[in-house]
Amino acid sequence: MTDANDRVKIVGETTLSDGWTRLSDFEIDYTDQRGETQRLKREIYHRGEAAAILLHDPERDTVVLVKQFRLPAHLLGDPSWMIEVPAGLLDSDQPEEAIRREALEETGYKLRDVRFLFRVYMSPGAITERVHFFYAPISQSDKTEEGGGLAEEHEDIEVLEVMVSDAMAMIERGEICDAKTIMLLQWLQLNRGSLG
Incomplete structure (x- = not known):
């Protein structure tokens, strides 16, 4: 064969x-x-490998998302600041190590439990980017830093806390149009009953 x-x-x-x-x-x-x-x-x-994570507060039924400038959306005439889950390139780290770093830098949350979900090629016809997807339950006590990204990387990130029901409605209204974010929110909708 x-x-x-x-x-x-x-x-x-x-x-x-x-x-x-x-x-x-x-x-x-x-x-x-x-x-x-x-x-x-x-x-x-x-593009290399990256990781993305959904930060979910099960007690308050909220998710922590980030909003930042995206040039491709701007060039296509869509809103230039996109609402997304925390994510970033691995930069030679292991996926879980990288996403813990990115979550802290972008949102200020220090993660306790991180669960690997799946790995996805985002646009396999032309881009080598492979993204590792994660989920982490959080509480307000896990927020140990301000977040907002790294100044030396010129990151200008707004941290948002959104009710899960509102986030799902934002997808329907086109306010959340980032693929990795939609995938993780849909995963949450399918699995909420098993998360405790």
Whole structure:
């Protein structure tokens, strides 16, 4: 039995940009299911691995979200400040270690219990970004710092506490349109009964 990966051979790679992240142009020989090989060109954005987390206060039935500027939304004419769950690149850390760091930097919450949920490719047609999704129960006593992001990274993050029912309504109204945030809020809706 032939490994499916044997159907793809990388012929060449050219770096188109190497700024904030790297953009490459690939030439590949791709053998389809009929056994025919085609030479294809693909541009790939090397985003790397990231982690995202839903901070949920089960006693108060709230979630902690963040709001920050996103240039792509701005360029498309949508609201420039997006409401999202805390998230960030791994920066060579393990996923749980990275998301604990990001949650503290962005929201000021020091996490006790962190639960891994699943791993997702956010846009596998052109971006290498793979995101590790987590959930953490919190209480107000877990807020040990102000949050708001790191000044040296020019982060300008607003911390929001939102009732779960309001967050779900915000999705329907288009106020929350970030994929990772919608996925985690929907996970919460499906699993609230088992969270205690």
